Amino acid sequence: MTDKITLNMITCRTIKQGVGMEAGKTSQKYFDACSIIEMHADDFKKLGIWKNTNVRVTSSVGSVIVKAVETRQDLYPGLCHIPMGPWANRIVPAYTYSTGEPCFKGFPVNVEVAMNEPIMSAVNVVKDACGLLRK
């Protein structure tokens, strides 16, 4: 048990993310579908948290608060997933290896418990990063 683990992050489509997107980027459906991180049960144990706990996910480019959940689409220990969207892209490195394609899948992140930290709305995640959020 530790307060911080390093995992390999992938960001992918999910059907909920698709439905949420079409329902509207500001909709609750979209928020519920995308502001999450899926991890393997072992990694929950490592972090010593129950599912549906907020965590801070930090990569080389930034960090974001999302809710840790279990998934029926099993990952292996050490692999984690945030559905594609503003929360995921808050931490996706923009480096493209000169192909135009950023590092959406396969970059290291630190995950730490952030029990009481709130998850930002989709718009605020982006505005906050762009310095457009009026606090």
Add this chain to the structure above:
Amino acid sequence: MAEYLIKNGHVFDPVQHIKGDRKDIAVKDGKIVETSALSPAAKQIDVKGKSVMAGAMEIHAHVAGPKVNLGRWYRPEDKLFDSHKTPGMTRIEGGKSIPTVFKTGYEYARMGYTFAMEAAMPPLYARHVHEEIHDTPIIDEAALPVFGNNWFMLEYLKNHEIENNAAYVAWTLNQTKGYGIKIVNPGGTEAWAWGLNCLSVNDPVPYFDITPAEIITGLIETNEYLGLPHSIHIHGNNLGNPGCYQTTLDTLKLAEGFKAKNNFGRKQVMHQTHLQFHSYGGDNWGNFESKAKEVMDYVNKQDNLTIDTGNVTLDETTTMTADGPFEHHLGGLNHLKWANVDVELETAAGVVPYIYSPDIKVCAIQWAIGLELALYAKDPMRCFITTDHPNAGPFTRYPRVIKWLMSKKARDERLNTFKHADKVIAATTLAEIDREITLYELAAMTRAGPAASLGLGKDYGGLKPGMNADIAIYNINPDKMPSDPEEIEKAFSGVAYLFKDGKICVKDGTVVDNGNKRTFWVDVKVKANKQVAHDVREKFLKYYSINEANYSVPDSYAPHPYVIAVDATQ
């Protein structure tokens, strides 16, 4: 609309048998008229010392559609340092072997062409073909849907149901806004769907239990039953292999005994395309040789055939054909990037870049064969010049091909400087041919001939009063033919004037007007046919991946149509 009097030019018009006499051509309301019909307001253009011909007609080129576009985008290197824009009204142009739609329209026009036939339209992709045709400036275009491997056709012709097959062809021409019946590697492309092929006219087609020969004759019968403006347009089996000329003769012989039945003045029942690729002797690349003479001897005595040449231009180019198995074979030879698309129930297509190097014996022999075909042709009204663009070379090389055909000096210079000149000369007969194509013969091979073969002879391909005013005027003087062959190439690279529908679209080789391009298609009426209607419904329900209602090409895709109505109900 403006009137013009084109004065003092040397006119070459096989339609009126005018062989370079000084004659004035009058243009009014988009048509050629008697000079007496002009009002005093007519603009006068003096073209003294220039040659005047009808707009040239491209009978076989791959200029629009899915495989052409795949060739474009999967070859960015074809545009590297070859993208440019000439100031004025034109759009950015690019592409050496597969020009963009803008460059395609402009280049044809600059060379004096006013019509191009897209040689292979997969019906399922017809909408795409028409989107590109729509975006191609100036020139009129049409497209030939491919039928030679189509499941409906295979099933109807297996039982020799000509009437049903005709009803299906009519339905498809209507759905796809197509022009006529194209056949590519009959049966072989369906076999390719299983990775197989049909290399002779008698190889059975897997599962469908029919032979290429039955497909070809069945489609000739269908074509004449309907009385379409164009004959069947065929790329036969066994293309591009040493010894393939035998298969070619077998294919051509299938037309024996058939007579053309149509109201468009068309006399032939079969057009054999890019004959160069089908005129090879030998049984391996080592003893590969020309059989152009043998093939043309047969073509010359069979007057129900037309052919086009498919001249190799010795460039780096991109091969593309509905002959899927051939492209797979070619990719295996040169190891360059191979693309293939099999199209459900209908056809396939392959694309592979290819470099025709003057230093490679086989390429040089192919170059010679293409020229031999035209030079052996007794009737220039039945032999048309193409490069099977972009397969044997880009169409932008027509001026060079014309130079080689019109000047023995030019082609001997080329022939004798090949790396393997001796071997090439030994494997061909080109060195022995003295014939030089005349401007009059050229007008037949590039204007009047193709027009007649396409059933457009009434309005296109000539300069007779009443015909459409598509006119190309070249800086070449028959009284003072240039001694330097390069001058010929130069003259045909950029027209002095191009009139399209009576409008000046190109002047001194520069595009000055985007014209009003039109889409030609054939609308055939047939008796209502319950059987075919049922078969269509069933195949869409069970086997197609799109709904029948989403198959047809809406009129909005051909906003300026030139519809040829055919009534086959009698």
Add this chain to the structure above:
Amino acid sequence: MPKVVTDVTCPFCGTLCDDLEVTVSDDNKKILSVRNACAIGAEKFNHTSLPGRVTRPRMRQPDGTFKEITYDEAIDWTANMLVKSKKTLMYGWASTSCQAMSVGHEIAEKVGGVVDNCATVCHGSSLIAIQDVGIPSCTLGEVKNRADRVVFWGCNPAHAHPRHMSRYSIFPRGFFTVKGHKGRKIYCVDCRYTDTARCADEFIQVQQGHDYELLNAFRTAARGEALPDVIGGVPKEKIYQVVEELKGGRFGVIFFGMGLTHTLGRNHNIDIAISFTRDMNDLMKFSIIAMRGHWNVTGSGQVLSWQYGFPYAVDLSRRSKARYQTGETTSVDLLVRNEVEACFNIATDPGAHFPIDSVISMSKKPTVTVDPHINMSTEISDIHIPVAMVGVETGGCAYRMDNVPIETRKVVDAPDGMLTDVELLTKINTRVDQLMGAQ
């Protein structure tokens, strides 16, 4: 009296299902129900009638709020931005019609834009790979009628292309595949046990980021050469077994997705998958198909290609030539390198789907976003211009993932006074002409 519109094409994913039935109110204003669509497609049609839809352009104010402006004001501001900027990123195009793209390209050619589409962050890698080694492929109907070996590699149609498996790839019965699913052997290669993997006969779990090595092993095994014991977490015995089973078929097909395009190696992963497919064609028939995402991203590639010769990332900034180099003229690189002065987004949402550094760069530049709905991009733009939804409120041509062109249909009217993409772009084009004529 409500009416039913049939044969409607779904404007969501590259599967482009064209069998939807939409019931609309007799005044053509409201969608009452949608049949045959997947959950996502249905949601898209329902979205038209969601409350709070923006129907007029909005301009961001200094205090961060948005103020409604007229279409004419928005068009004038946009045209001025385009004419002034030395180099403008014109990104998106994947959710509009080919007709609209053509008008957009005309503008780009005049103002010196770089036209890029969603392939840039989706299947761009696949396009690069095809440019390097070609692609043996086929239409989806061929798969339905002939395929007896189907491989899903790094793709998850169960989530991203929900009706793909039932319409084309796993369950349908075709001409030579009368047994449907029973006649096919289905493989899934992924780093996760996805819902697609659940539908497969064989799941091969590859270690994330080792697809290139695994495919290299597949090719090596197919040539009967020796392999190390384990590759990318997969034992060599498994690899030999699968390769032999594939060879046992008559018609194989590989579907691949962002599991290959997004991971280490990008284009190389697809390149080697294509090379494996090419190898297999010496033994049997084998095809490979990219699971394209946006419903008309393929169309944008087609139109750009016939007009300029490149499928995306087309740099027209010189105005005299079209150029293309992924890694240079691709959106994310242009933004991160600050190589453009302004951004024009249309019919997609970079704000939500680009990595944050490029979004930040965009937010610092004059930016206009054209989209039917509020999204992350509209919220960081100076101007948001709402338009009618293509495929729902207006029609136009679209291209399926296998490049088959299909017409999308108009099923309901857009809210009163809203412009379509074509109308809007045409007006911007006219305004650009006026401004440039004045120069």
Add this chain to the structure above:
Amino acid sequence: MKTVTLTVKQAPDLYLECENITPDTFAGKKADEIAQLPAYQGKEDTTLGEYFTIAGEAGATAAETQIILKGDCSKMKYIGIKMTAGEVIVNSSTDMYTGGWMKGGKLVVKGDVHSFCGLGMEGGEFLIEGNAGNYLGASYRGDWRGMQGGIIRVKGNVGSDVCTFMNGGELIVEGNADVHIATHAEGGRIVIKGDVNRRVGGQMVKGEVIVFGKIGLMMPGFKFIKDVDLEVDGTKARFAEYIGDLGERHPTRKGEPVYGKIFLKK
């Protein structure tokens, strides 16, 4: 040999396209003529004179022309592109396409170069004293003709996709390399003194890659053959010889298949 010196006077807002900074274009021109040569920034058509102060003059031919660039050229593209002879010396870093399609002469960059440098290089000598980005000595997208000839030497590290579709010539990297080295190579020679991340020689048909340091993970398509003693760039050492890519097609010479080779220092 005559010398032209260009000193940066203002940095471009974006990036400046300098395809005219080559001995071939400069040859026979005086400073004021060179100042008039076009340069481009987006749709802005400008001149070299706008961005550089130009001193000296060019020789009569490219071979007799030396170009020295002073000031920060890290936002300048295409320097030395297609040069056939002469010399270009850049005292700073440069951006993309530096030395692209170079045919001859000598090009020296004292700083780093960005991606796509030495693309499709056919001949000449290209020295990079700093680091190089991705696609060094590779082919242009879609082209199967990568580096054909000449020599590139990098004192620092290189990025990914080095020498993709290489057919000839030599690349020497004194530092480390990232992923995908010599992919699709059909000839040529690559020497890497440092470590390589992964994916060396994937889909390689012919050619040589010599690695002094470590290879993160060997491609499964490569097979160990034997140990050999080699002298590489002045160093004698023992190397493990691997052949591959055994998953790829290979030509045959006298009935024997020809493979790509990796030599890994022991």
